Amino acid sequence: MDSRTAEVGSLDAISAPGRVADPAEGITHEELALAARNHGLPLETLRYDVTPPGLHYLLIHYDIPLADAHTWTLTVRGRVRTPLTLDLATLRSLPPATHRVTMECAGNGRAQLTPRPVSQPWLVEAVGTADWTGVPLRTLLAEAGTEPDAVEAVFTGADHGVERGVEQDYARSLPLADATAADPEVLVAYEMNGAPLPPQHGHPVRLVVPGWYGMAHVKWLRDITLTDTPFTGFQQTVAYRYRQSPDDPGTPVTRIAPRALMVPPGFPDFMSRTRVVRPGPLRLEGRAWSGRAPVAQVEFSTDDGHSWQEAELAPPNAHTWSWRHWQASWTATPGTHVLTTRVTDAAGNTQPLDQPWNRGGFGNNLVQRVRVFCPQEHEAQGHQDVQGSRDH
DSSP: OOTTTSOOOSHHHHSOOOOBOOTTOOOOHHHHHHHHHSBOOOGGGGGOSSOOTTTSOBOOSSOOOOOOTTTOEEEEEESBSSOEEEEHHHHHHSOOEEEEEEEEOTTTTGGGSSSOBSSSOOOSOOEEEEEEEEEEHHHHHHHHOBOTTOOEEEEEEEEEEEETTEEEEEEEEEEHHHHTOSSSOOEEEEEETTEEOOGGGTTTOEEEOTTBOGGGSOSSEEEEEEESSOOOOHHHHTSSEEOSSTTOOOEEOOBOOOEEEEOOOSEEOTTTOOEEOOSEEEEEEEEEEOSSSOEEEEEEESSTTSSOEEOEEOOOOSOTTSOEEEEEEEEEOSEEEEEEEEEEETTSOBOOSSOOOOTTOOSOOOOEEEEEEEOOHHHHHHHHHHHHHHHO
């Protein structure tokens, strides 16, 4: 009898503490189950300015709640003068706002760390950009009237589960200054890309916190409580902390570190995903973003970071908290090449060539490396001739 069928007698027995994989340990059955349940953005779809909902990255901690939009209510309570109970129709009657926001999972890149923190095994695809429409959170808090002693807003979702032995509703908090800021403006969102939220993205109501990692964007939002003391829930003080050891209290994960990604050029081998490109001029392109400051520069390398050239950035636009497109030209020559890209934001934050490590695998913004193979010109032409004969 293995650990998946063994009889258990407590929550602790089925919900182990966070751990780091042994050096020779492969991906576990549990990690594989998470990877099948959640999904990243296919990198070729970085070409879309706005990510279609089915391609946007997805991380679901527990179960997707079965929510009825006709009976759903959102409460605003705690350290407020006038508690509110709002249904979806009432939310929709309030003046709306739409923000294009790039969202990234805090664990993006975790599976590339050594030793590997055991959890959702992301590579680099845990990202997406959407147009979110809803009511600014500050509008709701102004209507409720915040008490002078309020310090945080706690957001509770309808998803319920167990994590490291703790039964819980998913809940996170924001300092009141962030919750009521005009820029970035936090949204209580009910639409994604002009349509009602899909179930997996928080239907009927979710939080959107521009510039922050995905753990802050509480889905299936059902309660907002203002508190006069800092929130000490599991997702705030146990999970989502930068730690070096189990007894390290760590520092909180908050804003998104700068990252640039490249649309993998050419075409892939099915299993290895190694890219094949033809000899000659080639357009490289991708997206870059940062939750800490505006994107200032994108560079690319075709020799695994030994030398760098500046890429062309799309002009800034009104979408402050969305990724920016970049492009560059490269002439591919026969052989194997490692392409990479990195972004620097206006505050001087950039991407490392060697990733710093932390126990939870959070905030990884190691440069992306894309290995490409360019065949000899006569070999490439031969394959084209074969394909042409098949087409006819």
